Amino acid sequence: MTAPLNVAILGASGYTGSELVRLLLRHPRVAIRALTADRKAGQSMADVFPQFYGLDLPKLVTIAEVDLDAVDLVFCALPHGTTQTVIADLFARKPSLKVVDLSADFRLQDPAAYAEWYGHAHQALKLQEEAAFGLVELNREAIRAARLVANPGCHSTTSILPLVPLLRAGQIDPDGIVVVSATGMSGAGRAAKEEMLFSEVSEGTHAYGVGRHRHTAELDQEFDRAAGKPARATFTPLLLPQNRGIYATITVTLAGGATAEDLHATLAKTYGGEPFVSVLPFGRAPQSRHVRGSNRVQLGVAPDRRPDRAIVLSTLDNLVKGASGQAVQNMNLVAGFDETEGLGQLALFP
Incomplete structure (x- = not known):
């Protein structure tokens, strides 16, 4: 039997960290060697997340206490803006290490774009240059060869997957994209915030980050690359009173003589062999409940009443394909495993 891939999870006390633990405990080729949570160091994982009672997991420690000699790959589930110096230090201590970063710190290839959207200069420019999106x-293929992988954002993944193939094919107008993307509460993280109390968010929904949500920068980057010219989508995120899930309703303006049926055919061809992306029959709308708890994405295309427009629908679980499941998928590629290993769970329904 081959030796397992030894991993550490930095920031294990957050939602994406705990989701990584949940997924990796079922992975046949991975051993969890270290878990960190600076403010909760010394506690067990079960003290923080009782669903892990009875399971053999390392105690939570500080990042400085992690023995990198015992680790092959590190997941960074740390807050934005903190990961750059942490990862630079990890590579200084062990250059052969592999890292999958779940923060936004290495997603943007343009340092000026990073400074614009995150409010400070990037602190690890050389590493930013080598990071694979x-x-x-x-x-x-770029991910397979990388030692640093920048996990995309959850809203970004939901919109980039359906739109990049259509932009590449020239079937939609790069200046005619409107994205409304609704997410569950876990996307806001686990830190205590008054505006996230149950009585503040239940029985209603609201927009947030209107016109300035940071995932817009990822859309700009990937849409520009796909279109071969600037593509500035209008992006509005909504917060839903539910725990998990993202649902994007995307209005596009058709181009190049394409029809809504053509868009559907392009997505079906692009993702026909993909294990985690399903394109539903033309005109059928996906439902977030049908991907909950899984690493799967469901896409749909429907005609608009205006013949020059179409409606593209996309849904995934923000904690799995939108974060930790995608991170495990990236780990599998970096490690040379089948990318589906440890990710075979189907949606929890009802």
């Missing part, structure tokens, strides 16, 4: 279905 970790959207597997569209960047598989």
Whole structure:
């Protein structure tokens, strides 16, 4: 039997960290060697997340206490803006290490764009240059060869997957994209915030980050690359009073004589062999409940009443394909495993 891939999870006390633990405990070729949570160091994982009671997991420690000699790959599930110096230090200590970063710190290739959207200069420019954007279905070969993979954002993944193939094919107008993307509460993280209390968010929904959500920068980057010219989508995120899930309703303006049926055919061809992306029959709308808890994405295309427009629909679980499941998929590629290993769970329904 081959030796397992030894991994550490930095930031294991957050939602994406705990989701990584949940997924990796079922992975046949991985051993969890270290878990960190600076404010909760010394506690067990079960103290923080009782669903892990009775399972053999390492105690939570500080990042400085992790023995990198015992680790092959590190997942960074740390807050934005903190990961750059942490990862630079990890590579200084062990250059052969592999890292999958779930923060936004290495997603943007343009340092000026990073400074614009995140409010400060990037602190690890050399590493930023080598990072691979970790959207597997569209960047598989670059990810295989990378030692640093930048996991995309959840809203970004939901919109980039359906739109990049259509932009590449010239079937939609790069200046005619409107994205409304609704996400569950776990996308806001686990830190205590008054505006996230149950009584503040239940029985209603609202827009947030209107015109300035940071995932817009990822859309700009990937849409520009696909279209071969600037493509500035209008992006509005909504917060839903549910735990998991993202659902994007995308209005596009058709181009090049394409019809809504043509868009559907392009997506069906692009993702026909993909294990985690399903394109539903033309005109059928996906439902977020049908991907909950899984690493799967469902896409749909429907005609608009205006013949020059179409409606593209996309849904995934923000904690799985939108974060930790995609990170495991990236890990599988980096490690040379089948990319589906440890990710075979189907949606939890009802």
